[in-house]
Amino acid sequence: MKGNREAGLVSVVVTNYNRADYLLECLDSILAQTYRKWELIFIDDASTDDSVAIVNEWLRRHQASLTEGQNQVILHVLPRNIGFAGAINVGFYLARGEYIAVQDSDDYSHVRRLERQVAFLQENPQIELVGTNYYAFPSETPTKRELSTWIKYGSDIRKVYGNGGHCVCHGTILFRARLFDQIGGPTRRIEGAEDYEFIAKSLNARANIENLPEALYYYRQHENQRSTKYYRRKEEKK
Incomplete structure (x- = not known):
């Protein structure tokens, strides 16, 4: 696969476990992207709710639009629950695009998210990964939005991670797939903070990372957010 990646294609990887209530908003936000060259890889981690049925119905309803836009959608249902690190690695391995984007199944993206991030990487060949x-x-009150204030930029990103901090929202990242080919995905070594580990591992491999100051992602806060034992921030869910 390393030598067969499709130029310009963004592989959007969504992992899901029992987020049926939020899936339509998540999926619709990908379908509405102004950047049209994408594939969607949806990994269901053996959900026990109606998640898979909802995705299948969404696919049926939007089949014509997906076919017209030549957008491939892969729905992969895992036979048993393996956790976030395992599920997202399955998605990363299935990705065939030049770029890989992450999308949490209970959040949604701005319609120009992929367009802005791909353009940034194309204009900045020294950057491997970009968040927003x-x-x-x-x-319960989706119109009550607050802009994040903990995201950092430029050289401050490496400094924050060097001190054990966190300043990249994992759900917003888009990166060159060659980064995954080089270092692999997250592991289970830091339970509950696998996404943090992936950013830190990227920096340790001397990958350059940046955040866009523009808010291109909508981060849902709810009672059943994936918990973390390693790092917790009021704004951020793991």
Whole structure:
């Protein structure tokens, strides 16, 4: 696969476990992207709710639009629950694009998210991974949005991680797939903070990382957010 990646294609990897209530908003936000060259890889981690049925119905309803746009959608249902690190690695391995984007199944993206991030990487060949700022909102009051203030930029990113901190929202990242080919995905070594580990591992491999100050992602706060034992921030869910 390393030598067969499709130029310009963004592989959007969505992992899901029992987020049926939020899936339509998540999926619709990918379908609405102004950047049209994408594939969607949806990894369901053996959900026990109606998640798979909802995705299948969404696919049926949007089949014509997907066919017209030549957008491939892969729905991969894992036979048993393997956790975030395992699920997202399955998605990363299935990705065939030049770029890989992450999308949490209970959040949604701005319609120009992929366009802005791909353009940034094309204009900045020295950067391997780019995140964005985002709006956080309570699930029960979705119009009550607050702009994140903990995201950092430029050389401050490496400094923050060097001191054990965190300043990249994992759900917003888009990176060159060659980064995954080089270092692999997250592991289970830091339970609950696998996404943090992936950023730190990228920096340790001397990859350059940046965040866009523009809020291109909408981050849902709700009672059943994936918890973390390693790192917790009021704004961020793991």
